[in-house]
Amino acid sequence: MSAAPDPADAGARRYHHGNLAAALVDAGFELARTGGPDAVVLREAARRVGVSAAAAYRHFAGHAALRLAVKERAMQELGAQMAAAASAALPAGAAGDPAAEIGRFAALGRTYLDFALRESGLFGCICAGIGEEHDEGSWTLDSATPAFGVAFDLLGQLVDAGVVPEQFRRSGALVAWAAVHGLAMLTLAGPLADFTDDQREALYDDAVHILLQGLMAR
Template structure:
């Protein structure tokens, strides 16, 4: 067997990259460590020098995914400022963009049943991503009178759930789930309805 995994100097990352390809193609439970090793060009025994098992390998993929996700969300948020509304809407669009560009990471993060509390590093990365969306929600919700203002964590959770639903149903190319509308349009209109209900934007 070729040992190309050793020659490029980063076997650990080669295994993560291999796992990401397999997760994209087969799902988080559809491959074995031996398959990941074969795709990385190393022996199965070499995997255990870096990962205790498949879940450990997937957790590393999720960690890297959350780090990329947080960077993407932070860029979108910063690019939308100083308008609180534009910054908030930009984070929703960034969610869809991330899911499309990094499908293996997305599945590892949200569909592998790996707890974000599995390691302190994973919890920190996931918390950073969540915190950016909450920051965007907090900035926008300050316009709502205090007695009617939902907690920023609830506000952001609603948008996160809406974004996740659009991704799962219409942005992943699942059979039988084609929509006559672009996922971005679905999310934008859904966010618009939500924000109108809170009195944050004018009715059409």
């Protein structure tokens, strides 16, 4: 019986000159998916891609730099999934309808929570520190968090539909994000970890109801 193929051999076959940085991020992304941020090690990513550690260090100064790239990739993935969920939740021709926009808002948060629970390794990278080498001044809320951008845009739709007052256009998205993120963290490593799927779903529905009641207050 032949031995199982080594991931490094498969990586070597995939690697083409000129895209090593992207290949290393792909490898780091998969490492994070199964092991969280601590599993994103540059040497291991290089091994999986099928190149030397020295070659990898030409593109990333160290583990922190690769982890930052993986974090950005994970945030983009989360933002894309949230945008897709918001789009899918809107019936044809219902844009601007208050009930439809509320349904999209609920779908958005549910996707965030589902991602956190289903992709806990990637979610851990999103929540991890950004690394000492990063310029904090360029790490703005809008540019660094695609998920918030989606939430902000959708909250704006609720404002435009007359569901939420203008004064909550930005702060409402932040409050919604904080609420869903809190539920995710309490479920992953807190007192909600033992909740059943039905209990968690009921709690999420209550959270959306309470949040919207507050946001719709005049």
